[in-house]
Amino acid sequence: QQQVKQSPQSLIVQKGGISIINCAYENTAFDYFPWYQQFPGKGPALLIAIRPDVSEKKEGRFTISFNKSAKQFSLHIMDSQPGDSATYFCAASKQVSSGSARQLTFGSGTQLTVLP
Amino acid sequence: DTAVSQTPKYLVTQMGNDKSIKCEQNLGHDTMYWYKQDSKKFLKIMFSYNNKELIINETVPNRFSPKSPDKAHLNLHINSLELGDSAVYFCASRTTVGGELFFGEGSRLTVL
Secondary structure (H helix, E strand, O other): OOOEEEEOOEEEEEOOOOEEEEEEEOOOOOOEEEEEEEOOOOOOEEEEEEOOOOOEEEEOOEEEEEEOOOOEEEEEEOOOOHHHOEEEEEEEEEEOOOOOOEEEEEOOOEEEEEEO | OOOEEEEOOEEEEOOOOOEEEEEEEOOOOOEEEEEEEOOOOOEEEEEEEEOOEEEEEOOOOOOEEEEEEEOOEEEEEEOOOOHHHOEEEEEEEEEOOEEEEEEOOOEEEEEO
């Protein structure tokens, strides 16, 4: 059972265009929603994150939109650049029942290619 | 000044062998993780340790045994390697209360 569903699997965008990646979750215990960016041969790195008490968060060209009632969130990359070409993962975090530590569950990833 | 470092970066071995991957973090974090990334890039959590105590143990074959000698280190030992174990294994760390998860650069394991 995939707790965080991500789409599309791959995305090709022209330079300067808008890239949109969508995610949906089921478990209402999730309370922190980060996006990670992964370049080939590297580990994932935090890009931007949001908590469910806000509907939108923007950092530079990257924006997360969050719809708590629909249990959906999305990443928008404005003015997409070839350097943005990478794999993007949405994720959802919740507290582990056994203690105060937290567990992060990832979506299946989106391979973004931005054409020059 | 590597924050989360894993060794080795590449590992090629035969089926049936036993191998280990080491991980160290210098961020002062008290929670460490092992994730497995398969050929389709799906990231799945395997284990988590908090202050040397196992707190997350997903459905992973018992051929995989994590060991945390101290809160800065989390090693992964794999017995009787199988073809399906071929993947990239990522170590990660964060503080107990949450926030950013820092990943190492991964260890690519290939089982022949």
